[in-house]
Amino acid sequence: MQAAQDERTVQTNLDKVLHDKGLRTTPQRKLIYRIITATAQHVSAQQIQQELEEVFPGISLPTVYSTLELFTQLGVIHKMAINNGEMLYDTGWSHPHAHMRCKKCGRIIDLDIPPVTQQDIRSAAEAGFSVDSGDLLLYGLCKECAAQESKSATV
Amino acid sequence: MQAAQDERTVQTNLDKVLHDKGLRTTPQRKLIYRIITATAQHVSAQQIQQELEEVFPGISLPTVYSTLELFTQLGVIHKMAINNGEMLYDTGWSHPHAHMRCKKCGRIIDLDIPPVTQQDIRSAAEAGFSVDSGDLLLYGLCKECAAQESKSATV
DNA sequence: TTTTGTGCAAAGCGTTTGCACCATA
DNA sequence: TATGGTGCAAACGCTTTGCACAAAA
Numbered sequence: 001m002q003a004a005q006d007e008r009t010v011q012t013n014l015d016k017v018l019h020d021k022g023l024r025t026t027p028q029r030k031l032i033y034r035i036i037t038a039t040a041q042h043v044s045a046q047q048i049q050q051e052l053e054e055v056f057p058g059i060s061l062p063t064v065y066s067t068l069e070l071f072t073q074l075g076v077i078h079k080m081a082i083n084n085g086e087m088l089y090d091t092g093w094s095h096p097h098a099h100m101r102c103k104k105c106g107r108i109i110d111l112d113i114p115p116v117t118q119q120d121i122r123s124a125a126e127a128g129f130s131v132d133s134g135d136l137l138l139y140g141l142c143k144e145c146a147a148q149e150s151k152s153a154t155v
Numbered sequence: 156m157q158a159a160q161d162e163r164t165v166q167t168n169l170d171k172v173l174h175d176k177g178l179r180t181t182p183q184r185k186l187i188y189r190i191i192t193a194t195a196q197h198v199s200a201q202q203i204q205q206e207l208e209e210v211f212p213g214i215s216l217p218t219v220y221s222t223l224e225l226f227t228q229l230g231v232i233h234k235m236a237i238n239n240g241e242m243l244y245d246t247g248w249s250h251p252h253a254h255m256r257c258k259k260c261g262r263i264i265d266l267d268i269p270p271v272t273q274q275d276i277r278s279a280a281e282a283g284f285s286v287d288s289g290d291l292l293l294y295g296l297c298k299e300c301a302a303q304e305s306k307s308a309t310v
Numbered sequence: 311t312t313t314t315g316t317g318c319a320a321a322g323c324g325t326t327t328g329c330a331c332c333a334t335a
Numbered sequence: 336t337a338t339g340g341t342g343c344a345a346a347c348g349c350t351t352t353g354c355a356c357a358a359a360a
Contacts, residue, residue: 024314024359045350060317065350067315081236083290085325087349098275100284113278116293120253123268128298129255135238137290138271143283179334179339201324215342220325222340240350242324316357326347333340 040092102142195247257297
């Protein structure tokens with residue numbers, strides 16, 4: 001019953017966080033939160049809206065955006081910009097990680113390495129900046145595309 | 156005569172790179188290249204266009220974009236996305252560095268630390284990814300805004 | 311009952327595209 | 336002179352805004 005328990009915890013957390021800020025718990029917010037925590041991946045606003053449509057038809061894109069913005073402010077998710085200008089929302093940001101974008105297939109993959117090191121924070125501090133978060137985005141080739149590349153090179 | 160020599164070198168490089176690819180050296184490209192190398196900072200397409208307007212009135216935004224795209228492909232500059240969705244072109248990318256965005260004033264500042272470490276590259280390789288570049292973007296407060304913040308907190 | 315949130319439609323903004331004209335090599 | 340580049344205007348896609356209605360507390 002691990003999953004059910006997690007979900008209950010998660011739902012309770014949302015209620016609590018919203019209530020503490022004097023904000024309201026709406027079905028839309030609950031559902032978006034549910035999808036986000038279930039996904040635990042970087043998603044675009046549009047992807048979320050598509051998933052929502054299946055469960056909650058008629059939900060509007062502005063609501064999705066405003067909810068994502070709210071969750072970002074609350075620190076529940078993390079908003080980041082990709083090299084192609086797209087905005088992605090990284091769910092499961094309780095565990096910060098770096099990202100890799102394959103310049104061939106465009107796929108974004110999570111990498112389990114810390115995006116910001118203590119060394120980075122120290123260096124920034126020497127320049128007078130206080131850091132509280134950051135994104136590390138790597139560019140190159142993913143395993144599949146690299147394999148394809150070397151194959152076509154051999155031919 | 157250091158500066159003049161640098162500029163000559165730089166101009167020669169552009170000619171060479173373009174010629175090697177069978178591309179043409181136009182006044183627009185030369186000028187954009189000049190401004191970019193003189194700036195040695197992260198700039199938006201619009202900022203470049205504004206600077207250009209003063210020297211070369213009538214230059215069009217599409218031309219700026221296509222030239223920046225070309226230079227990015229040639230590896231002369233580096234294109235990156237900021238958290239607010241804006242695209243910045245980092246000139247002088249011969250020396251890669253991290254960036255810091257102040258979440259209060261929105262300013263972007265260069266930080267002289269490597270964005271991608273050998274450790275990052277190794278970790279990515281273990282997951283099957285070959286890295287050839289990357290962006291490290293830190294968020295927090297710059298010196299000035301931090302000072303303001305602590306001042307208003309004391310009051 | 312009061313205030314906050316939602317949905318709809320329309321506007322906004324940076325970027326890209328299509329096409330005729332121009333200029334480099 | 337032949338190909339590649341520029342400028343103009345219009346289209347595009349994602350995101351934001353304004354406002355009336357609905358619903359949580």
